[in-house]
Structure formats: C-alpha cells, structure tokens
Amino acid sequence: MADNKKVFSDRQAAFLQHLATRMVPEARDLNAAQRRRLRMTIRLMLRRRSGMERLQVRLFLFVIRWLPALRYLRPFERMPESAQDRFLAFLEAAPLKVIRAGFWGLKTLVFMGYYGQADIAKEIHYTPSLHHGNEYLG
C-alpha cells in the first residue's frame, strides 16, 4: 500500500481540486472540511488501486495541466475558463479511446469525492430512510 505522498504531491492535489471545480462548479463553494474530504476520498480510492493505475492518473493530470500550454503558453488552471472547459470536452470525446477512458476515470474520482459526501447528498435532496422508506410513498 502506498502512503499518501505517493498517491499525489501537494501540487497535484491542488490541481485536482481545481479540476474538480470545472467538473462540478459547486465544488468552488466547498468549505475546508468538505475540500479535505474530497481529496481524502480520492486518495483513499487510488491507494486501493495498483501502482500502475496510480501512475496513469498522475500522468493524465500532468498531461491535462501542461498539454494546453503548447497553445496558451501557460498551465491549464491559468487559461480562460471557457478554454479550460473546451479542452476538457475535447478529452471527453477524444478520438483515442484510451484518452476518453482516462478522462472518464478522472471524472469518476472527482464525482466520488464530491457526491460521495453525506452533506452534499442532503443538499441535492437525497435523504433516504434506512428503515421507513415505504412510509414516504404517497
């Protein structure tokens, strides 16, 4: 099992947090505890994956951060927001399947970190009842 540092560097974690706000705009409004939970969830999930898969995620993050620099001469997070979204949309529907699948994997990690939080579930009105669900049927 890898330790926390090996999953992500602090810089990568900060970049992932930035990406999260592009994928889920509401992630901008997370409080400090929620942000921490988002990162922890992603770290935990990656620690359960193989070293190779962790490496692939880190590599993918690097590519997202620096590939657009060829055109914009600055890293992803300092590009105009609309250009950031266009680049992510390009990755999502990229001609190469391996890129589409990589993007889906990354998106899944972000959604897990965000929508996996109990208080976020409440915010979107997901409030199931463990033992009395049938009582809510009209």
Next chain:
Amino acid sequence: MNERHYDVLIIGAGAGGGTVARELAPLCREGKRIAVLEWGPRFRDSEFNGDELRMAGKVYFASGGFLTESRDMTLAFGRGYGGSTMVYTGTSIDLPAHVADAWAVPGLSHGDIAARTAKYKAENNVHELDDGLINENNGLFAQGCRALGLNVRKFPVNIKGCQGSGMCNMGCPNQAKQGTNRVQLPEAEAQGVEIVTHCRVERIGERYVDARIEPFPFGLPPEWEPGPYRIHAKVIVVCGGAVNTSALLLRSSLPGRFPALGRYFTCHPALTLIAQHDQPITNYYGFPKTYYCDDFERSDHFILETCMYFPFTTAKNIATFGEAHSAFLEDFRKLQMILVLAGDPALRENRIEVDGDGEPKVHYNFADSVRAGLVKAQKVAGDIFFAAGARRIHLPAAAEPMIDASMAGDLDTLVGDQHFELGRIPISAAHMMGGCRMGTSPEDSVTDAWGRVHGIPWLFCADSSLFPKSSEVNPYLTVMALADRVAEGIRMEAGALLA
C-alpha cells in the same frame, strides 16, 4: 502451514456456493465434513448502513468498479457471506425456454432447469410487489411503456419485510432480500456445514486447496486464525463467480488441457439512462425495481428495467460534466431511471485471464449486436421517459447527451452508433457469466452437463461460470438451479466420491 481435512470443500458463499452447501448439508448427518471457504467476511446486520462509498468498498470487489482491460466497462460482483446475493436486487426471473435451447448442452433440458428454479422461487418467497408499495419512479416507467403500446411486466422479487430503503445494491439494512445469506447458508450451517470467512483460496492442487485467512477490518472476525492453510478434501466445488472461478482454475496447475477455460465470458453490458421531471417524484423511497419490458429481447437483445441508484453512482453514469451535469443533479427527487441490459453473444475472445500475480483480467469486446441493441434501447427508453412526462433526459450515445422534451421527436437522428464512443459512455455490468461453460468437448467447454471439470473426477464448478451463453435475463435463479443440479450429481455419486 496449517493443515485441515474435509470431505467436501465449497469455494465461495454466493448464489452457487450457498445452494451447493445447503443441498449437500444432509451428508453431515452421515458424518461427512463439509466446509465453505469464503473470501469476504460475514457482515453484522447493523453494518448495512447505506453509506454509498464505504459500503461499496466493503461488499464489492474493487468497490464495484472492476475495470475490463480495454477500460470501457466496469464490472460489479460481491464479496462476503452470500456473495453477490448480498447486493443483488432480488429480481427473480426464469430462464426462457429459447435460451436453454440455444445453450444446447446435451442432457441439460429447459424442463430440468425450470423445475429446480421453481423450488428456489418457493424457498426465497418470490412474489410480485403489492401495488401500494410501488413508487413513482417505477409507476412512470409502466405509464410510459403503456402509452407507447409496449408490454410492461412486474418483476417477481424475493423480498420479505421490505421497508423500502432503496439500498438493495449496498446490502439490505432490513434483512428483507432472501439471498443465500438469509436462506440457504444459515440452513446449511444448522445442519453442520462449516463456513470459513476471510478465507481466500489461492490455488487448487490434487484434492487440496491452498488458502489464506487474511481478516478484513470489518465484518465479524474470522472463524480460523489468520495465516496460510492447506485444506484437503475428496471433492472440491468451485463457486467463486464467473470471474474468480475462472481465475482460480487458471492459476492452479490442473492436470489436462483446457483451451476453453476463461473463455465465452458474457455479462449483460448495461447503461443507466436518466430523466429529469419538473416536479419531485418518489424515487429513492420504496423498493427500487418493480417493472421490466422484454419486448425487444428476441429481436434486439435488450431488456429495459426500472432502477434507482445513489448520488455518486448516478453522477458517474452521466456522460458529461460541468454546468449541464450539475443542473441534472441539483434535485435528486426529480430523477427517473431506466436500466438497459444487453444480451451479449458468447464470443471465444471475450475472456478472463490472469496476470503474473494470478489476478483476474477481463478482456471484453463489444459485439456489433450489443452496440446496436444499446443504441436502439436508448431511443426506446427516451420515448418512454418523454411519454411519462420527463422534461429532459440523458442518453449517453446522443450527439448531445442532454435532450430536452422539445426534441422528443428527434431521437432517431440524435441517437446513433456514431455517438456510441466507448470510453466516454459509462457502461457497467453485474451479471458475469461463463468462463467454465458446460458442454461435451474440452475444446469448447470446461465442464460436463453436471458441472464436473472434464477429466478431473473430484473437481466441480457450480456457479455462474457454468453458463454456456448468456441467460438474456437476470441470472441468479438459473445459477441456483444449475448449482442444485451439480449438488444432486455429487449426492448421487457420494458413495464413490466420498469413500
């Protein structure tokens, strides 16, 4: 190395293993020693708490997201006392006669499977849900189908005392689903079968297995001390589920040649389709899966079912991100969901292999018929959603995945194979089948029609790995029926096998 001796070892405590354990349990009265070795733990009832991420990490392999090698589909299969029956929804469907005929296994008739299925339907309290317990997510599906002239059918389900938590796929917090963890395994234990949990079987040798007890930090503690074990037995029955049974046999040095081992894997690739209504509906309250439509099963190889998932699972099933994604999820109560299951052909190249560490790898290519079925199914589901009054729908294989009601008439042009981009579209599967298929020749099968591995008289498979082709319908009852048959075969030969 600790040593143990048994007459019969059953590997895996899921639909197949639980059935075999209960069916062989009467042999314990004659002094035979039977053990079930289960990789996962036995959960306390209170542990099924509905926490989506934590539960997924506990009750599933790979948290329910086992990726195929081509990274375009995730597979979900359970681990623990009850196996996938702990996390299944409990819809209980008979194997159609035409499917049994297409399986064409000499000696295995549809009548045989149907009779055994009937026994488990009775045992597992299979019945249709009362109308008063049907929520609007389900009701709207029925309404939409009827408006389009489609036949909608009620699922027979195996629940008793359901409280409508909607948590079936995370383990039932009310012990209502009648899985093998609730019915067959406790009966087997009462008759003297030992269940050993936290026990991963690493390989099979000549009438023994090497296993390791490695406790998980959840569930009840293991029955045996942690460490390596060599466990001897006269008969070994492998019931690890299609992926793990194939992997276990592949990493064991079995005597003989098995060119079909791990091959002809099928899994009913599935898409979750989602609609948004103007008003909240009851969706996550109540039993999640009541209706299905199989009008297209024979012609286009797909069935449509109701479903309702949890926030993260739902989020990852939406093939977009950003504002559009968030707008769809802003009020979960407005969502309606349909699950599409494709009946996939058993192709030799779709297979389970093991890597250098003996871990399973699944190679899966989408057949043209599966792609075509999943594309057409999205159009049909879209029509159903709009006929039920949805404001907006999400179809992943569309030019733009979010489609407004104003475009309802354009689904034929919006949805098409050209937009079916693997890797972008979230495809998952929970019905793993094949890998040790039944048949007559070792060239294209692994076991005979009684689950005995070709050429190895003491080794049997009794789980979903036996399916020669996909079941085209929800498979658990057929798994139990086949396992029942394997157990009967062993009982009939018990005198010689267990002497």
